[in-house]
Amino acid sequence: MAKDLVIGIDIGGQTSKCGIVDARGTVLAQTVIRSDNHTTVEPFIAELAEALNHIIAEAGAEGRIRGIGVGAPNGNYYTGTIECAPNLAWAHDKVEFAKLLSEQMNGIPVSLTNDANAAAVGEMTYGAARGMKNFIMITLGTGVGSGIVIDGNVVYGHDGFAGELGHTTAVRHNGRQCNCGKTGCLEAYCSAIGVARTAREWLEMSDEPSELRSLDKITSKDVYEAAKDGDKLALKVFEFTGRILGEKFADFIAFSAPEAIVLFGGLARAKEFLTEPIVKAMNENVLSLWRNKVKLVYSQLKESDAAILGASALAWEL
Amino acid sequence: MAKDLVIGIDIGGQTSKCGIVDARGTVLAQTVIRSDNHTTVEPFIAELAEALNHIIAEAGAEGRIRGIGVGAPNGNYYTGTIECAPNLAWAHDKVEFAKLLSEQMNGIPVSLTNDANAAAVGEMTYGAARGMKNFIMITLGTGVGSGIVIDGNVVYGHDGFAGELGHTTAVRHNGRQCNCGKTGCLEAYCSAIGVARTAREWLEMSDEPSELRSLDKITSKDVYEAAKDGDKLALKVFEFTGRILGEKFADFIAFSAPEAIVLFGGLARAKEFLTEPIVKAMNENVLSLWRNKVKLVYSQLKESDAAILGASALAWEL
Numbered sequence: 041m042a043k044d045l046v047i048g049i050d051i052g053g054q055t056s057k058c059g060i061v062d063a064r065g066t067v068l069a070q071t072v073i074r075s076d077n078h079t080t081v082e083p084f085i086a087e088l089a090e091a092l093n094h095i096i097a098e099a100g101a102e103g104r105i106r107g108i109g110v111g112a113p114n115g116n117y118y119t120g121t122i123e124c125a126p127n128l129a130w131a132h133d134k135v136e137f138a139k140l141l142s143e144q145m146n147g148i149p150v151s152l153t154n155d156a157n158a159a160a161v162g163e164m165t166y167g168a169a170r171g172m173k174n175f176i177m178i179t180l181g182t183g184v185g186s187g188i189v190i191d192g193n194v195v196y197g198h199d200g201f202a203g204e205l206g207h208t209t210a211v212r213h214n215g216r217q218c219n220c221g222k223t224g225c226l227e228a229y230c231s232a233i234g235v236a237r238t239a240r241e242w243l244e245m246s247d248e249p250s251e252l253r254s255l256d257k258i259t260s261k262d263v264y265e266a267a268k269d270g271d272k273l274a275l276k277v278f279e280f281t282g283r284i285l286g287e288k289f290a291d292f293i294a295f296s297a298p299e300a301i302v303l304f305g306g307l308a309r310a311k312e313f314l315t316e317p318i319v320k321a322m323n324e325n326v327l328s329l330w331r332n333k334v335k336l337v338y339s340q341l342k343e344s345d346a347a348i349l350g351a352s353a354l355a356w357e358l
Numbered sequence: 359m360a361k362d363l364v365i366g367i368d369i370g371g372q373t374s375k376c377g378i379v380d381a382r383g384t385v386l387a388q389t390v391i392r393s394d395n396h397t398t399v400e401p402f403i404a405e406l407a408e409a410l411n412h413i414i415a416e417a418g419a420e421g422r423i424r425g426i427g428v429g430a431p432n433g434n435y436y437t438g439t440i441e442c443a444p445n446l447a448w449a450h451d452k453v454e455f456a457k458l459l460s461e462q463m464n465g466i467p468v469s470l471t472n473d474a475n476a477a478a479v480g481e482m483t484y485g486a487a488r489g490m491k492n493f494i495m496i497t498l499g500t501g502v503g504s505g506i507v508i509d510g511n512v513v514y515g516h517d518g519f520a521g522e523l524g525h526t527t528a529v530r531h532n533g534r535q536c537n538c539g540k541t542g543c544l545e546a547y548c549s550a551i552g553v554a555r556t557a558r559e560w561l562e563m564s565d566e567p568s569e570l571r572s573l574d575k576i577t578s579k580d581v582y583e584a585a586k587d588g589d590k591l592a593l594k595v596f597e598f599t600g601r602i603l604g605e606k607f608a609d610f611i612a613f614s615a616p617e618a619i620v621l622f623g624g625l626a627r628a629k630e631f632l633t634e635p636i637v638k639a640m641n642e643n644v645l646s647l648w649r650n651k652v653k654l655v656y657s658q659l660k661e662s663d664a665a666i667l668g669a670s671a672l673a674w675e676l
Contacts, residue, residue, distance in 0.1 A: 075548065114647070120439055123647055124645070143519050145627075174516040174517070186517075188512055188613065188614075190508060190515070191511070193509070195613075195614055195615075196509055196615070197489070197492055197508070197614050197615025197616065198492040198615050198616055198617040199615050199648075199651075200615070201615050201647055201648070202613065202615035203612075203613070203615075204615075204645055205612060205613065205614040207612050207645050208608075208609040208612045208613075209605065209608070209609060211530075211642060212529075212530060212605070220645055220646070221622055221646060221647070222643065255638055285525065287530070290527070291526040291527060291609065292527075292613070294521075294522040294523060294525050294526045295506065295521070295523065295526075295610070295613050295614075296506075296513055296515050296520050296613075297513075297515025297516050297517050297518070297519050297520035297521075297522075298515065298516055299512070325527060325540065327522055327525050327538055327540070328442055328538070328539060329432070329440070329441055329442050330515075330517075330519070333517070339668050352553040
């Protein structure tokens with residue numbers, strides 16, 4: 041039987057999304073499992089393989105899977121490993137993810153990269169970055185990830201780990217503790233978790249009225265809903281978040297002079313509150329030659345699709 | 359007659375170095391002219407052309423020049439223009455440098471890039487970065503420049519201006535005014551001018567004894583000489599400078615995961631005072647996966663040679 045299908049897997053801090061994709065980029069079947077139920081890699085891989093076999097059966101795809109592409113935090117394209125991923129309890133050390141998954145899937149070849157790199161490939165092939173040769177994809181999810189495309193190619197660097205812009209320093213002195221062990225990282229401020237934390241800190245620090253005060257546990261989604269209701273504190277949280285993003289984007293522009301910064305992920309849904317402060321801070325902090333020239337665009341793909349499609353694109357090359 | 363030679367030109371804020379180079383990378387003749395004697399481009403080009411014709415005659419190279427490669431601040435590889443170069447009075451706007459020089463040189467073709475990009479090519483071909491596919495060249499001169507090499511290619515970006523790391527933000531709040539119009543740029547602290555300024559500011563702010571107090575006008579070279587004499591204030595200036603460099607290098611590493619950072623330029627001669635604070639700050643600010651893994655190396659080429667050779671390498675491609 042022709043090996044005419046691939047599988048794309050997007051591993052996030054909370055959930056992992058899997059899909060069977062055909063050559064046209066149609067997702068034929070998909071499923072989601074938790075990423076955070078295990079502290080070692082083997083039971084996670086076992087659960088993942090079971091989920092994959094389920095959608096393979098559902099799509100009538102037995103014997104037709106050419107390869108599996110995986111996007112994962114700290115995923116290494118060169119070695120197929122996931123290393124020191126702060127948001128994945130089963131990958132705090134180094135795990136041979138591609139090898140283990142391939143073994144569990146009867147030898148189907150597995151290729152792996154950074155989740156944000158996978159999303160960048162998806163966006164370049166099917167989304168907002170179609171036709172662009174130079175752009176930076178920033179994923180605003182549980183963490184802040186990045187996929188950098190230069191001259192049409194994803195940047196992997198000397199060791200395969202390039203593009204960790206979420207762990208560049210946004211606040212130099214007395215910065216927040218980040219999951220990665222450092223302080224002041226962009227991710228500690230501008231991820232979904234960072235936004236919720238900003239809101240909680242500001243509520244504690246002031247008596248400013250806010251509908252968020254009535255909530256037990258505040259998430260970034262709560263802050264977004266409050267901002268939509270016109271809640272001033274919530275609006276200020278997004279202004280603060282957008283300013284930090286824009287300041288750092290200006291530094292990224294000085295590095296690779298991209299045509300656009302592409303925003304992707306759950307938090308990017310708050311674009312009506314983020315765009316203005318991002319663009320303002322970005323333009324205030326770039327050299328004049330880039331002022332008002334670098335586009336800020338938002339992903340045009342359904343969040344799950346972009347990552348699955350991007351990861352699946354890797355598998356076609358196997 | 360065979361067109362078997364090229365010319366490399368390195369345009370700096372103060373001087374421009376020119377050399378005739380053969381296919382083996384030997385500099386057959388060279389000369390230096392001031393870059394800062396003119397406020398418009400035409401008389402500078404006329405003076406440059408005269409200097410070039412002089413060394414062409416000296417080397418017996420009439421009719422043998424295949425092309426001219428130029429490295430210049432804010433030089434654009436795609437368009438052959440120099441745009442908004444803060445340290446060049448005759449290029450505050452946009453000048454058609456490659457076209458004008460070619461016209462003055464009887465139609466010899468001219469290729470142009472960022473001076474730091476040219477130096478990076480020189481270092482990759484002849485110097486400390488031989489065999490490296492992924493490195494970042496940082497030039498510490500009148501300004502702070504950068505040439506980024508990924509997978510063996512210089513990064514030019516969407517518009518040809520990639521690699522302006524000297525104008526990423528080192529100090530976010532109340533940063534020093536930079537020549538580029540922004541505040542807090544790396545260049546405002548870690549260029550030769552920045553080092554001299556740090557020393558002057560600290561002398562003003564404190565009563566700490568220092569041999570620098572006896573000088574009328576302090577240059578970075580004075581600070582270096584004082585540090586060599588064991589002057590505590592001068593040593594602290596280099597520690598401060600090195601720490602800022604290391605902090606920013608950590609961010610650059612997160613971008614492109616280079617094998618090495620290569621330091622070049624007049625200020626890099628102070629390596630005995632810069633290395634320790636740079637390496638310490640770099641390792642404190644990178645993700646653990648890069649800690650103690652990215653090399654810090656110093657240019658192995660004579661300063662003038664690297665830039666001339668790098669620029670000349672462009673000319674061979676013409």
